[in-house]
Amino acid sequence: MSDPRELYQQVILEHNKKPRNFGKLESCTHHAEGHNPLCGDQLDLTLVVEDGLVQDIRFTGSGCAIDVASASLMTGAVKGKPVAEAEAMAEQFRGMVRGELEPGSQTPLLGKLTLFSGVKDLPSRVKCAVLPWATLHAALKGEAEASTE
């Protein structure tokens, strides 16, 4: 088991304190709510998707630092990206934090999101990091709710 303190790097702490893209898009095309029943984390995600691109994305909610920083970094990472690429990122992110990637496999789409890779050694916190991505996946599929249970 790795040291849990290593997860709390400056980038994560900073995004938790000042989350980017925080708020709600009034005229959104996609919307989903994420819920992590075990922690009580809640996330409300709104998107504007046009011409196959994520034109805008915002989130509100409350949760732990891992959850909030993950949502903040996620919204920044997928904004302006094609929907298919956002979905592929979600796939890679979930594989990374759940420790399900093949050894040696790359996660080229994730960039600085790889700073969450340490979560895979803290099973009780995996759901916190995944919640925003599970909510994004639900929203893009037209589902109203996502749960990490």
Added chain:
Amino acid sequence: MSTVLNPLDVAAVRKDFPLLSRILHGRPVTYLDSAVSGQMPLAVIERMAKYEREEHTNVHRGVSTLSQEATDFYEAAREKVRRFIGAGSIKEIVWTRGTTEAINLVAQTFGRKVVQAGDEILLSAMEHHANIVPWQMLAEEKGATLKVIPMTDAGELILDSLDDLLTPRTKLVGVVHVSNVLGTVNPVKEIIARAHAKGVPVLVDGAQAVPHLQVDVADLDADFYVFSGHKLSGPTGIGVLYGKLAHLEAMPPWHGGGNMIRSVSWEKTTYMAAPGKFEAGTPPIAAAIGLGAAIDYLSGLGLDRIAAHEHELLVYATEQLSAIPGLRILGTAKQKASVISFVVEGIHPHDMGSLLDGEGVVVRAGHHCAQPVMTRFNVPATTRASFAYFNTREEVDVLVTAVRKAIELFS
């Protein structure tokens, strides 16, 4: 007249617990999580190992010397429990897997008999899920309703509400003796007296009380009193249902099978008397013997000395934690056991839990299986430190330093 107690020799006591010398993330472990599960002293671990190595067989089976021996040890443990909680007879001590199973047993036998459509079951606002869900399931099955004794912001039950809440439809009161989240020691004797005045039986969830208080079920006049072995420095998988004999005798069996019968034919089965009729199948024998050894161990230390030491830690930790800006303690009842739940502005309890873990400090972060309590105090979760007789003031300091460090990291 007061007697002066020799304080516990905590340094000597700590040597009885091998886990306390573990290193966690490079730091000596600081175990402040006894409300989740108490540590077992070597005396318990070795007693259970002795049974498994030299005495293992089944109980209540046949004429072999080994089986008789195992039965004697197993029943002797029952007698230890009886004496420990002040019950009148060993017939009133039913082994269960734990508190949860004991409550389910009462709900599914006693509850099913006495609760009918339109009836009410009265619970307190600070119950653990174990003393909510079994009653909710029963209420759903019967068309009955749950009512709740409210509490103050300090985490004390509002007993004035009892006059209105106890109605002719109330068939049972379920109340926790010591809250696992707030640490509140509830005045169960008074609650029982007031319920009995209206003819209503009371089940007390004593899971968090027996490790800290001298419990006397006869003095309390409890109809049912339930607790778990593993919170009492014993093993998991064993628990106790105390029930007044008249109730147990009137209750139907719950699980059917071997061990609980007098005779079986294709036409009809007759059952053992209590407690046997509630103990179907092979019981957790080593665990029962281990719980007996745990009671011996605690009695040897002295429950009054344990209580005095834990109270001192509670007072010191409350003082030290309260001095931290932005930290709020949930549960400030006048009568408290050594459990402190807290939240810190701007830091989610799970982050706090992870950061404390990184410092070797083991606490519980979460909803503590008491979501209605979280809702009552409008928090998603809390961080909870619970202190046992083997903890020290230095460990309180380690906790406080680690909490301050986490706050600094998040500032």
